[in-house]
Structures are given as C-alpha cells and as structure tokens.
Amino acid sequence: xxxxxxxxxxxxxxxxxxxxxxxxxxxxxxxxxxxxxxxxxxxxxxxxxxxxxxxxxxxxxxxxxxxxxxxxxxxxxxxxxxxxxxxxxxxxxxxxxxxxxxxxxxxxxxxxxxxxxxxxxxxxxxxxxxxxxxxxxxxxxxxxxxxxxxxxxxxxxxxxxxxxxxxxxxxxxxxxxxxxxxxxxxxxxxxxxxxxxxxxxxxxxxxxxxxxxxxxxxxxxxxxxxxxxxxxxxxxxxxxxxxxxxxxxxxxxxxxxxxxxxxxxxxxxxxxxxxxxxxxxxxxxxxxxxxxxxxxxxxxxxxxxxxxxxxxxxxxxxxxxxxxxxxxxxxxxxxxxxxxxxxxxxxxxxxxxxxxxxxxxxxxxxxxxxxxxxxxxxxxxxxxxxxxxxxxxxx
Ligand code: ADP
Numbered sequence: 001x002x003x004x005x006x007x008x009x010x011x012x013x014x015x016x017x018x019x020x021x022x023x024x025x026x027x028x029x030x031x032x033x034x035x036x037x038x039x040x041x042x043x044x045x046x047x048x049x050x051x052x053x054x055x056x057x058x059x060x061x062x063x064x065x066x067x068x069x070x071x072x073x074x075x076x077x078x079x080x081x082x083x084x085x086x087x088x089x090x091x092x093x094x095x096x097x098x099x100x101x102x103x104x105x106x107x108x109x110x111x112x113x114x115x116x117x118x119x120x121x122x123x124x125x126x127x128x129x130x131x132x133x134x135x136x137x138x139x140x141x142x143x144x145x146x147x148x149x150x151x152x153x154x155x156x157x158x159x160x161x162x163x164x165x166x167x168x169x170x171x172x173x174x175x176x177x178x179x180x181x182x183x184x185x186x187x188x189x190x191x192x193x194x195x196x197x198x199x200x201x202x203x204x205x206x207x208x209x210x211x212x213x214x215x216x217x218x219x220x221x222x223x224x225x226x227x228x229x230x231x232x233x234x235x236x237x238x239x240x241x242x243x244x245x246x247x248x249x250x251x252x253x254x255x256x257x258x259x260x261x262x263x264x265x266x267x268x269x270x271x272x273x274x275x276x277x278x279x280x281x282x283x284x285x286x287x288x289x290x291x292x293x294x295x296x297x298x299x300x301x302x303x304x305x306x307x308x309x310x311x312x313x314x315x316x317x318x319x320x321x322x323x324x325x326x327x328x329x330x331x332x333x334x335x336x337x338x339x340x341x342x343x344x345x346x347x348x349x350x351x352x353x354x355x356x357x358x359x360x361x362x363x364x365x366x367x368x369x370x371x372x373x374x375x376x377x378x379x380x381x382x383x384x385x386x387x388x389x390x391x392x393x394x395x
Contacts, residue, residue: 002026002083003388004070006063007090008129010121011035013062016384017070017077017084020392023385027070027077031062041065045075059125063132086141087133088391090181090383092122094146096172101149101390104130104142112144118172119230143391150180153221161229175233177225179207183215184222185386186328186379193364194324194375202319204312207381208338209329210238210281214308216315224318226311232268235311236304238281241271243307276300283331283338305338309345316349324375325351333363333378343368343376350374 001021007014011034017026026045033039039056042049052069056062070077070084078084089104093115102108109130116123130142151159159175160168167173183205190205191198198220205215212235215225226234226242236242244267253263266275274281277300279289289297316322325346326332327339336359343353350373358367368376 001085001392002078003391004084004087005090005384005387005391006087006129006133007384008059008125010125013059013066013129014384015066016388018385018388020085020388023388027075028384029066029069031056031066034059034062041069043069043075045077050075059128060132060135063129064136067136081137084137084140086143086391086395087137088143088145088387089126089130089133090147090387091126091144092147092178093119093176094144094148094152095176096152096174098144098146099149099152101143101145101387101394103394104134104144108144118176141395143387143394145181145387145390147178147180148176150184151177151215151222151225154223154225158224173229175225175228177213177215177222178227178231179211179213179215179225180222181383181386182207182328182381183213183217183225185383186326186381187215187217187220189364189379190324190326190375190377193366193377193379201323202316202321203324203326204315204319204322205326205328206308206312206332206342207329208235208308208327208332208335211240212237212308212329212331214311214315216319218319224315232264234307236276236300236307237272238283239269239272239274241267241275273300273304276303283335287335287337301338301341305341306345308338308342312342312346313349322349322374324377327367327376327378328381333380334361336361339367339376339378346374351376 003018003020005016013031016028019026029041029043031041034056041052054065091112095115097111112127133142187203187205188198191201203217205217207213211231213225213227215222232240234242249263253260273286277286277297279286279297286297286300290301331338339358343351352369352372354367354369362378363380366375366377
C-alpha cells in the first residue's frame, strides 16, 4: 500500500512516497521556488539524486509535475497513479477543533480554512496542496495531519495566556504548540527504545531544528510545549527570537519607525541565532565561527543551549520528575556539542551524559551513562512516516 505524503509550503513543496506494507521509503522530493523564476524538483531515490528544472507557476502545476515524475518510466518509481492508495497532508494549524488526524471532506476543508486566521502563512499553502490533489487524483482519499493536534491535551493552565479572558473567548488567543507530529513520534520511539510503555513515562522531547520546540510528554500526552499562539514563542531558533518581553515590540517599532507587523517579521526572520551572531541561521556555520573565536557566535550558541536547559528543567519540575530526555531535529540529532552543553546544565536533576558515546553520531540510541538518573536519547524524527501511519490507519 503506497501512501504519498505532502508538506506544502508557500513557495515550496516536500513529498515522500512510502510503501506502508513495510514502511519503506520509495522516493522523496522537494520543489522549490513555486511561482518564482528558477523552480525545480529535486528527486531522491535510493542513492540517486535528480535535479529537474521546470517552470511551475503554482501548486497545481507543481503537484502535477510530481505525479508526472512518479510515473515517468525513466525513474522507475511506480507505473500508474492507481498505485497511490491515499495522500497524507501536513496541516500546520488545526485550531481547537482538530485534536487528531482526519479524512478530508468538505467540512474539514471549511474547518482548515477557518484556521487561516491563526496561521496566515501556512494554512493557505496546505489548503492549496489538498485542493490540487483533489483535482489531480479525484478518487484518492486525503488525510489531514495537524501540527497542533498532539498538544491539544494541554491543560488550561498551560495553554492560557495571562491576558484578558475575552481575547481567548472572542479570538481564540491561546497557546497551541507546533511540531506535534514530531514530538509524538519521538516520544513513542523513545519508549520503544527503552522497552517501556509511553503511558508510564515522563519524557521531555527537544525538537531542535531551524524551528525548535520542547514538549513535556507525561503518560503519552503533551501537557506543555514551548511554542505558543504561533511558532515564534519559546526557544531561541535559527531566525526566531523565542520568548521575549512583549514591550520590546512597541519600543523597537518607535525607534526603528516600523509597524508592529514589521517588528514581528524581524522577530521571525532576522532574530534568533542569526540576529545575535550576525553570522548565519545555520548551526554548522555558527559552530565553525565560534571555534575560530567569534564571540557573538559563541554567545548565540550559549543563549540557545541555556534556553533549552531552562525549558527542560521547568518541564521536569512540572511533571514531578523526568524519566527521559529526547534530542531530535537537525541540531538535536547532529550536534554533539550542543547536546553536551545542554546536559551539563542538567546534572542537578541527575543527568549524566556518556560524553564519548555522544560524539559517535548516535542515532536512535541512549547517550546517557549507566549512572545517569535520567535516560537521554538521540532519536531520529520522521514526520512523513508519522503522517503516512495516520493516513493508513484512517483510510
Ligand atoms: P527544519 O526542518 O526546521 O528546517 P532541521 O531539523 O533540518 O530544520 O535542522 C536544521 C538545522 O540543523 C540547521 O541549523 C543545521 O545547521 C543543523 N544541523 C544539521 N547538521 C548539523 C551538524 N552536523 N551539526 C550542527 N548542526 C547541524
């Protein structure tokens, strides 16, 4: 049973085709610059990589190019579109309504459209992707998998902001959390690796990528997470500020003669480790510069690590302890030095890292020492597989 997974962004589109009889990856691809000159599809199959240039004006054209490529004999992927059993779509915002994945019908489309207000950059692109597939593959069922869904079990005291209650009642201003598919996937995987039931564990999952968030997963339920109303809250990220004093928005807008929305744009796109270091949003570049003695690069890394440790410790306190800490995402999976710096700040709760093993590029492995009171793991996230699993289950 082949399932196509689509993650549709405003000008990009990622996809994977998975064989769900054995959960193997058949092919993956990325289209960039949709609607912009120079659009292209990068296709990866086994060890082969193909770059296919094609002018793609919109998502309809992009997805029809994907389907055309999937059945192109040159790449020997599938011979007919009938071999696609269902399509799973990543949808960023499900609001309060969608607490789990759903098969898409007219009501669901309306529901996702209603959430545009909450995710104006993301949900429209996700909707465009679903509509394009409905047109191109009319017989195939679509499933929507929401980034917010896993956090829908947060208690009121975790999701409410301390602002006038009417803003919640009238406009649904509250914390939603994101990266839910990843937090759910890695917390389950960690339990499996530890040979324990996730329902008996207190886990802190650290999804550290360009966008980064942490979740407190108690008995399999996310009871708090660092991203909030939007993905801007919480950790210091590649280009996002994370937590700050909201009064800064007005202060900077006056000083720099910017509108509130322009300041928020700066907080989203020009802040984080990029803003502090002035070097890059990419951790590899920042680590290289820090090693060469660049003080601002070092500062950016220290700020990032400190914020992560603060969240982990506060979530441990809130859950009444922590059994396992999970590192995932591009940085969490690959940067041994960040993991070490973060764990060094957590020795007081009994974290003890096996520093040598931490440096061996571990994947899906325990990296804490035998004496550690808390298990620390590196777990590879796989949001596409998680989406395909939900899709398979629902169709
Ligand atoms: P996203 O999916 O949010 O775009 P990823 O999870 O792919 O992001 O993570 C991207 C980040 O991971 C980049 O900042 C990149 O520098 C970092 N990264 C990838 N490999 C390494 C590495 N070997 N060491 C340090 N950072 C790394």
